[in-house]
Amino acid sequence: MNGPAAPAVKRTGIMLSATRYWPTEIWKSPWSLPRYRAGAAWLAGILLGICAVGAAAGELSAWGGRLLALLESTGLPAYATAWIWLLFKLACVIGVIVANGLWAVWWERKISAHMQSRFGPMYAGGFHGWAQTIFDTIKLLLKEDVTPAAADRVMHALAPVIAIAPCVMAFAPVLFGTDLAAANLDIGVLYVFAFAGVSVIGVVMAGWASGNKYSLLGGLRAAAQIVSYELPRGFSVVPVLMFAGSLDLAVIDRAQAGYWLGFLPRWFIFYPVVGQLSFLFFLIASVAETNRTPFDIPEAESELVAGFHTEFSGMKWSLFFLTEYGYVLLSSFLLAVFFLGGGAAPLPGLGFIPSWIWMTGKAMLMMFVFLWFRWTFPRLRVDQLMDFNWKFLLPWCFANIGLAGLILYLLGTR
Amino acid sequence: METDRLIASEPGPELESDTMFINMGPQHPSTHGVLRLGLTLSGEVIKRAAPDVGYLHRGTEKLMETRSWSQCVVLTDRWDYCSAMTSNLAFSLAVEKLLGAEAPPRAQALRVIMCELNRIASHLIFLGTYGIDIGALTPFLYAFREREMILDLYERCCGARLTYNYIRPGGVAADVDEGWIAKCREFLEYLKPRLDEYDALLSFNPIFLARTRDIGLISAETAVHWGLSGPNLRGSGVAYDVRKAEPYCGYENYDFEVPVGRTGSCWDRYFCRVQEMRQSARIVAAALASLPPGELRTKAVPRVVKPAAGEAYAHVEASRGDLGILAVSDGGAAPFRVHVKAPCFINLAILQEILVGKKVADVVAVMGSIDIVLGEVDR
Numbered sequence: 001m002n003g004p005a006a007p008a009v010k011r012t013g014i015m016l017s018a019t020r021y022w023p024t025e026i027w028k029s030p031w032s033l034p035r036y037r038a039g040a041a042w043l044a045g046i047l048l049g050i051c052a053v054g055a056a057a058g059e060l061s062a063w064g065g066r067l068l069a070l071l072e073s074t075g076l077p078a079y080a081t082a083w084i085w086l087l088f089k090l091a092c093v094i095g096v097i098v099a100n101g102l103w104a105v106w107w108e109r110k111i112s113a114h115m116q117s118r119f120g121p122m123y124a125g126g127f128h129g130w131a132q133t134i135f136d137t138i139k140l141l142l143k144e145d146v147t148p149a150a151a152d153r154v155m156h157a158l159a160p161v162i163a164i165a166p167c168v169m170a171f172a173p174v175l176f177g178t179d180l181a182a183a184n185l186d187i188g189v190l191y192v193f194a195f196a197g198v199s200v201i202g203v204v205m206a207g208w209a210s211g212n213k214y215s216l217l218g219g220l221r222a223a224a225q226i227v228s229y230e231l232p233r234g235f236s237v238v239p240v241l242m243f244a245g246s247l248d249l250a251v252i253d254r255a256q257a258g259y260w261l262g263f264l265p266r267w268f269i270f271y272p273v274v275g276q277l278s279f280l281f282f283l284i285a286s287v288a289e290t291n292r293t294p295f296d297i298p299e300a301e302s303e304l305v306a307g308f309h310t311e312f313s314g315m316k317w318s319l320f321f322l323t324e325y326g327y328v329l330l331s332s333f334l335l336a337v338f339f340l341g342g343g344a345a346p347l348p349g350l351g352f353i354p355s356w357i358w359m360t361g362k363a364m365l366m367m368f369v370f371l372w373f374r375w376t377f378p379r380l381r382v383d384q385l386m387d388f389n390w391k392f393l394l395p396w397c398f399a400n401i402g403l404a405g406l407i408l409y410l411l412g413t414r
Numbered sequence: 415m416e417t418d419r420l421i422a423s424e425p426g427p428e429l430e431s432d433t434m435f436i437n438m439g440p441q442h443p444s445t446h447g448v449l450r451l452g453l454t455l456s457g458e459v460i461k462r463a464a465p466d467v468g469y470l471h472r473g474t475e476k477l478m479e480t481r482s483w484s485q486c487v488v489l490t491d492r493w494d495y496c497s498a499m500t501s502n503l504a505f506s507l508a509v510e511k512l513l514g515a516e517a518p519p520r521a522q523a524l525r526v527i528m529c530e531l532n533r534i535a536s537h538l539i540f541l542g543t544y545g546i547d548i549g550a551l552t553p554f555l556y557a558f559r560e561r562e563m564i565l566d567l568y569e570r571c572c573g574a575r576l577t578y579n580y581i582r583p584g585g586v587a588a589d590v591d592e593g594w595i596a597k598c599r600e601f602l603e604y605l606k607p608r609l610d611e612y613d614a615l616l617s618f619n620p621i622f623l624a625r626t627r628d629i630g631l632i633s634a635e636t637a638v639h640w641g642l643s644g645p646n647l648r649g650s651g652v653a654y655d656v657r658k659a660e661p662y663c664g665y666e667n668y669d670f671e672v673p674v675g676r677t678g679s680c681w682d683r684y685f686c687r688v689q690e691m692r693q694s695a696r697i698v699a700a701a702l703a704s705l706p707p708g709e710l711r712t713k714a715v716p717r718v719v720k721p722a723a724g725e726a727y728a729h730v731e732a733s734r735g736d737l738g739i740l741a742v743s744d745g746g747a748a749p750f751r752v753h754v755k756a757p758c759f760i761n762l763a764i765l766q767e768i769l770v771g772k773k774v775a776d777v778v779a780v781m782g783s784i785d786i787v788l789g790e791v792d793r
Contacts, residue, residue: 022563024604116555213436217458217774293549294621378621379549381775382458 023117054357061180061356089182093171097326101318102133104325104367111368112375143314150211151311159209160312160319163202167326170195174333175249177356178343188249189241193234196289196330199323200226203308206320210311218307221382222291228389229288229295235397236281239404240268240338253342263348267341274407277400279339281393283366286331287373288385290324294377295385328370329363336362433461438777440469446543446781447788451765455774463769463777465762470792478752483509483719484583486749491577493756494790497536497733499528501790502581504730505752507662508739509583511726515714519706521585522663527598527701528568528580529663529730530694534605535564536733537687537694540785544684545616547782548625553616560608563601570594584715595702602695609691617688626680630768630780633678640764643757644735645686646784650678656731667704668697680783687785720747734758734785758790 030036057063067088071081106121110128113120121129147156173188175181185191200223207219241247244255258266268275288295309320336342340362343355380388434455440448448469454462474489481489490501503525510516517525542557565575572580572588580587590598616622632642637650647654655672657665673689675682721743729738735757744750761784769780 022566022600023559024563024600112551116552117559118555213434293551296549375552376615377550378545378616378619378625379775380621381625381773383773384624 051353051357054354055352057354059180059354059356060177064180093182094168096176097168097171097322097329100329101322101325102137104328105133105136105321106130107367108371108374111371115372115375137318140314140318145314145316146311148211148311152209152211155205155209156311157316159202159206160316160323161202162205163199164319164323164326166195166198166202167323167330170330171326173249174330175253175337175342175359176333177354177359178253179250180343180356180359181249184248184250186246186248189237189247189252192249192330192334193230196327197226197230199327202323206312207308210308212311214306215308215310218310222308224382225291225295225385226289228386229285229393232281232389232393232397233285233289235394235401236278236285237338238397238401239274239278242401242404242408243268243271249337253337253344256341257344259348265341265344265346267339267344269339274400274404275339277396277403279335281397281400282338283335283369284393286335287370288389290327290331290370292324292328292370293374294380296374296379328367332363332366332370333359335366340366432456446786449762449781449786449788449791451769451777451781453769453774453777458773458775460769460772460774460777463766465765467759467762467788467791470788472793474793475752475754478749480748482747483721483749484717486752487582488577488579491579492789493754493793494536494732494734494737494758494787495576496539496787497532498576498578499525499532499581500730500732500737502578503529503663504728504732504737504739505741506581506583507728507730508726508741508752509719509721510715511728512721512724512741512743513583513715513719515584515712517585517663518709518712519664520589520708521710521712523701523705524586524590524710525581525663526665526668527590527698527705528571528578528586530697530701531564531567531598533694533733534691534698535561537691538564540687540782541612541616541684544782544785545622547778548622550616550619550622553612556608556612556615560605563604567594567598567601570597582711583719585709585711587710589710595705598698598702602699605691605695609688609695612688617685623681625775625779626684626783628677628679629772629776630680630683630783631678632764632768636764636767637678640767641760642735642764643760644731644733645690646683646735646761646764648672649675649683649686649783651675656729656736660729662728662730665697668700670694670697680779683783683785718747720745729755732757734787734790735761754790754793756790756793758786758788759793762786762791 068085071085074081076084106129109132110120112118121132123129124135125131147153170192172183173181173185173191181188203222203226204219207215207217207222210216240252244252246252246255256265256267260266260270264270269279309317312320336359341358342362343359345351345353345358436453436455438451438453440450450466450469452462452464452466453460472492474492478486478489487502487505490505491498493501506517538557538561542554545551545553545557568578568580569575571590571594572578574580632640632646632650634650634652637647637652642650643654651674653672653674656662657670658672670693673686673693675686723743723745725740725742727738727740729736731737736755737757738755740751740753740755741749742751765781765784769777772780
């Protein structure tokens with residue numbers, strides 16, 4: 001053998017890893033860290049601040065009434081007043097949907113980050129990256145709008161519009177607080193479900209017109225899924241409609257006012273068995289309707305790249321996302337109205353906080369559930385999804401309707 | 415002809431319909447690198463699956479013939495970049511066999527520690543990416559958080575985080591100190607509850623079970639016929655592990671079990687890996703407890719390695735299977751020929767049989783459970 005063995009490398013001094021953060025410390029007692037305590041204090045402060053502002057402002061529906069009275073006092077002809085008022089309400093609803101897009105994306109990023117031991121956006125805007133989605137929107141506006149050569153140009157451009165238009169229209173009768181809605185419809189529930197079902201046409205069009213096989217598969221999956229889950233979604237709220245005796249969202253909202261035994265709110269979710277079952281069914285069907293995990297089959301990124309919106313970019317793409325978050329918001333408000341008492345306070349004595357704060361708070365709670373699902377569950381397979389719908393969800397929805405009928409019969413109220 | 419056979423093996427009569435050909439990869443989010451799968455679909459059902467490899471071919475086997483024996487270790491890092499230590503080890507063992515040398519006891523123990531840590535790191539990547547394949551995005555970040563700690567340990571010991579060049583012919587490159595050992599124990603202590611957490615979060619999640627339990631079944635016979643190795647073979651119930659069958663580096667002195675699956679489903683292969691992480695942690699703990707003092711490099715391996723003409727074959731249980739190195743020397747300073755029996759390449763081949771008749775969504779479930787690293791497939 002030629003020559004001695006090479007000496008082993010002796011490493012001394014501080015390596016990078018010596019100073020790097022290891023999660024072992026934090027795991028032992030997170031609350032001992034000042035950062036955790038400060039964060040909790042901030043959150044509590046923000047929530048209390050919102051409640052205080054709400055209490056000071058009062059009911060938004062009252063402000064709306066005052067605004068309308070002001071408009072009528074200007075002496076404009078009646079039809080002009082009606083049109084201005086209509087446009088104002090439309091602007092408000094569209095504003096809510098767009099602002100919701102900004103808010104929900106930021107919130108989802110923050111929630112997912114904290115679930116995954118990350119921070120999420122922290123720089124844009126200064127405070128916890130609050131301006132991140134605003135800058136993202138600017139980026140999306142400036143992005144090149146690419147239409148693939150194989151695409152059907154007209155259909156490709158039309159698809160996002162057809163997806164989002166019904167979403168905006170479905171918001172018309174949605175209550176944002178007691179008596180706070182753009183339109184007062186006595187068939188509100190039917191109207192919302194009818195329009196929410198139209199968006200699927202846009203999704204199928206997007207899949208078909210992209211000229212991409214993955215998009216096509218995604219679009220077809222979406223059609224099958226959304227059309228199937230319409231049924232349990234509609235039937236799961238039938239018990240609520242039976243108890244409330246109306247399709248009018250405002251009536252359903254008012255039917256849940258008051259308390260049992262002086263403290264338990266008369267919300268539908270607290271109706272024994274029937275209420276919880278229909279809440280669960282409606283929640284599951286809503287998650288499926290909005291194409292979110294565990295039912296995000298149409299855009300399953302590990303299988304179909306991005307499904308029906310693979311070939312969309314810029315604002316066309318973001319319209320699809322606006323639609324998705326719009327429907328999440330719609331479902332959240334519907335859940336709040338149907339099951340969580342709408343604008344009613346959860347405990348007696350909290351009535352000084354106006355109904356729109358309660359309504360929005362409950363809707364945000366439900367939206368959190370949507371986001372929570374997404375970052376927790378794996379994805380079902382497309383045939384398992386269908387089996388779950390037709391063999392489990394729908395039969396149990398019918399059983400639940402039967403149960404509700406039985407209870408009403410025994411109580412003798414109908 | 416092969417196509418016809420695969421299509422003919424489809425059971426039962428069915429409606430005549432057009433098939434659609436889609437390319438999965440080489441730029442697809444879940445092909446784990448640059449694998450290309452040509453899928454012939456009827457609706458969403460796969461009629462034919464043809465894996466196409468070679469997009470990451472760098473010719474490392476040929477490159478080795480122009481480098482000295484000790485420089486070749488660097489190239490082994492680049493095969494299975496998720497588990498570079500075991501590749502280092504396989505090559506070093508082959509060279510040591512050629513030279514008739516053996517590493518000193520401390521180096522042997524360090525090799526075991528590093529390889530088992532690397533097995534944990536590699537299986538953590540598998541766990542995270544498999545979760546993503548099935549649609550669970552969060553376990554990925556948790557798995558990487560844990561893997562990061564292993565990489566920190568590596569960095570502290572040998573300075574590198576991915577391609578280590580740590581295990582060399584004749585021993586290992588750097589020693590560990592008391593601080594390192596304490597950190598490593600801290601990590602093992604931390605890992606155990608995390609693995610239970612993954613079981614709650616992913617392994618026994620009903621949706622995850624529904625997606626993986628009865629999917630991609632490989633019988634023990636089929637697995638052996640296709641030459642599977644590693645967790646893929648053990649998932650089918652064949653308890654073959656090189657560490658037990660032909661112990662190297664003193665694996666016979668450590669007490670560990672070889673987890674096996676029952677049905678050979680995706681879930682069995684997945685859970686074999688999860689259980690292997692527990693066993694690896696056990697081995698590391700035992701090796702840390704009995705770490706002997708002494709030399710790191712044997713004097714029997716010179717600085718300029720020039721083995722006498724001949725050939726040697728060494729194989730180790732790498733994270734993804736039985737990694738074998740055939741090294742041929744003509745007495746020169748560079749290898750005459752090095753051949754790699756890469757487990758990923760061999761495991762990948764079975765995809766063309768087990769994917770037929772599955773749905774598109776199952777492709778990612780099955781492919782993920784085979785756990786390939788394209789760096790090793792293409793070399």
